[in-house]
Amino acid sequence: MSDFAAFFIDQAEASSHVQFVYDLVACRFVFVNAAYQQVLRGTLGQENKELPALLQRLHPDDLAYVALYWEKWTQGQMTDEVEVRLQSPGQPHQWFCLTPYYQRDARGRVLLGGTLRDVSVMKRYQENADLFNSRKNATLEILSHDLSGAFIMVQQIAEYLGEEMPVPVNGQVAQMLRLLETTSHDSVKMIRELINLEFLTSANSDLKVNRVDVGAVLRVPLDQLQTGQRLLGHHFQYSLPAEPIYANLDVNKFTQVLINLVSNALKFTPDEGHVAVHVEPGPDCVRIHVVDDGIGIAPAMQPYLFERFTKARRPGLRGETTTGLGLALCKTIVEWHHGSISVESTPDKGTTFTVEIPRSEALGRHVPVGLVETKK
Template structure:
């Protein structure tokens, strides 16, 4: 055995993670550390006999992905960590992160070394965090819309009364109405600024992509948005792929893109209108369509829609202001995912925004 293998074996003995060396020439595991017994329930001396049963526990959706990674690994071209799931009878899937190493001299078969870390607990924490963030984003949008609508109404009534009501010269009515109008306007701005700041600050954090089932991670966001919009009296329908579709996503950021596109759709859709979200596989990719039956985008504004602080920014039908940054950030985050954001719109007939990102194996 080479010095490379001997060194890895020496360092691996005390590791809490499974470490192994596989000899491609003999198609056998030539070393596995004691952690194999504690983490995977196997017997180190019988690892080659147990390997077929262990591989049979791979999640069916992960097998093509792992096969692709294996081909790269045997060529010395795999450097990224790989996350896979093992099926466990009557229990949730067990998640592992594989850190690959490879030694190859000339055309000789390679020695493949790897370290397997059990990341099941951290995966569950991440899933809970994503669920919480989806609910938080949906709740912020609901509160923004609901509270903003209330304060906007109070502001409009105060303006109307101050202009229409004749009060005695010594009355404080006009002064009080002015205070009410100013306070409502300030509260309205504060609520909307809070939502904008939250979106901007979250969007500017580092991208952390992982291979996920797109329909599964977007379902929570769509359910929250659907329930929230129903409370506000609006209709949101959505459809997800029938078969699992995978992509490399920063789940929180991608949820923000979806949340922002849906929010914009409702902003320009009159009462009684409808917004529909469709998540579907396409050749080599995944598409998310956000369709509305709103007022559409004037043709003159469409060429500059994605410009920063674009002149295409318009207040919503219910007075919602815009910074002109929402669609720019959506486009930026989509491009971080190596995807595209496009749209088609006809004035008076609604709009469809489409996010397309590469599909993972």
């Protein structure tokens, strides 16, 4: 053994992550480091016997995903890291991140190497952060509509009183009415600027994509919106798929897109109107429909909706202002996720926005033979 080979073996043995080399033709490990015992609770030297039981611990929702990437790996086409879950009875599932390596030697022998890291703590931290952000953003949107509506009403009352007051009028009363009108207008503007700033800040941060159950992560903001429907003055409902559907999402950015679309629906739907969100599976995608029975969008304006500073922008029914950036940013974020967004609308009948994003795996594919052999 060369000094270099000995150095790398010593380095692998000292690692706190699982390092391994698997002979694809022989269907067996030829090297596993000592971290296997601590990280996977295995017995060193028994890894080939223990492999079938280890694979049985894969989360059922990850099987198609693992099969897809196993096929790519065995063909030397896999360069991305992969995250999978292992189940243990009575314990929270563990998250592992695999960094793969592929080599075909001069004799045609294929070796699959890699590093397996336990990232459970990081994943749970991320899940909690995403949960907090989803609730925060939905709550901010509810409060912004509720507070904006109250301030707009005060502004309109002040305007009405100013017009109806007899002339001559007490100068101090007129001044107070103007102050009330101006303060209400500025308050509405400040509230919307706060929400827009939150959306812009989220959109301009780095994309952090994780494979997630779309229904599970969208349930959180949708629950918040449904809880606040009485404050919003609308009938709000949503539906989610019965089975998990996985996609690669930046959860914070994508939930902001959903909330922005719901916010637009609320702006242009009269009080006591209906707004709904439906999440459903497609053949290779996830579809999200945001539906309202509001005032709709004129056909001439629909081609311009997703342009920056679009000429299709207009104030909401309660005087809500708009920057003309919201739908353009939604389109950008959806496209970052390799998806698409479209609109169908009929004036005075309502609008439906549809977002489609690809699933993270091709469902219904057979598990490749190589993976079946490793389970024997």
